[in-house]
Amino acid sequence: APSIRLSPAARSLFDEPLAIAVQGLGPRQQVTLRTSLRDETGQLFQATARYQAGDDGELDLARCPALPGGSFSGLEPMGLLWALQPQKPFWRLVKRDVQSPFLLQLEVFEGHGERPGRLLAQAQHERAFLRDGVRRVPVREGRIRATLFLPP
Numbered sequence: 491a492p493s494i495r496l497s498p499a500a501r502s503l504f505d506e507p508l509a510i511a512v513q514g515l516g517p518r519q520q521v522t523l524r525t526s527l528r529d530e531t532g533q534l535f536q537a538t539a540r541y542q543a544g545d546d547g548e549l550d551l552a553r554c555p556a557l558p559g560g561s562f563s564g565l566e567p568m569g570l571l572w573a574l575q576p577q578k579p580f581w582r583l584v585k586r587d588v589q590s591p592f593l594l595q596l597e598v599f600e601g602h603g604e605r606p607g608r609l610l611a612q613a614q615h616e617r618a619f620l621r622d623g624v625r626r627v628p629v630r631e632g633r634i635r636a637t638l639f640l641p642p
Contacts, residue, residue, distance in 0.1 A: 494596055494613040501591070501616040507568060511550040512598050512611065515543040522560070522599045522606060523551075525570040527592050527617075533581050537561040537573035540602045559602060570596070571617075588619035589626060 497509040515521060521543065526536040539560040543549045552567040561573035571594075574583065585592070594615045600607035620626070623642030629635070 492598055492611040494598060494611050496596075496613060496615055501618055503621060504585075504592070504617045504619050508571065508615065508617075509550075509552060509567070510570065510596065511548065511552075512541075512543070513548055515547040515549060515610075517543065517545050517547055519543045519547065519600075520602050521549065521610065522602055523570060524597045524599065524606070525574065526595045526597075527574065529581075529583055529592075530586055534577045535574040535583055536577065537570050537575060539563075539566075539570055539573075557602070585619060591616040591618040593617075 492512055492514040495511040495513055498506070502508050510523075512521065512523070519542070520540070522538055522540050524536060524538045526534060528534055537560075539556040539562060540558070541549050541551075541554055541556060544554065551570070555565040556563045556569060561575065562569045576583070594617055596613045596615065597609060598611040600610055620639070621641075625640045627638040627640060629638055
């Protein structure tokens, strides 16, 4: 059965690279990958990309270019993250509470049709803004309003 392999596996910082690969596909199988996340107001952001697995049934986004017809094309290992678009026109992805991560959903669908084919695999990944152990200290002094982030 196909499965999604992420590195780092379950959680990464928002500005860190995320390696995405799909294992267990058929030789040269055509699939569509979709990422989605909801912002703090509940608005949905999505990106899709069409790929073809290698002869060994492996799909590594660092080595396989996205085919035309999705949110981007070409060799873009992080394309499924930077190409996230809002479902609501002119909406922006803004993070107000940096202490909670974004929850990224990844899905692999069969084929390249306009409508998603059969769901083959799915995974979740947290995109955090603070490294473990970092303390957030609000600063309020006179007219100064700031936030101090202290490393462990």
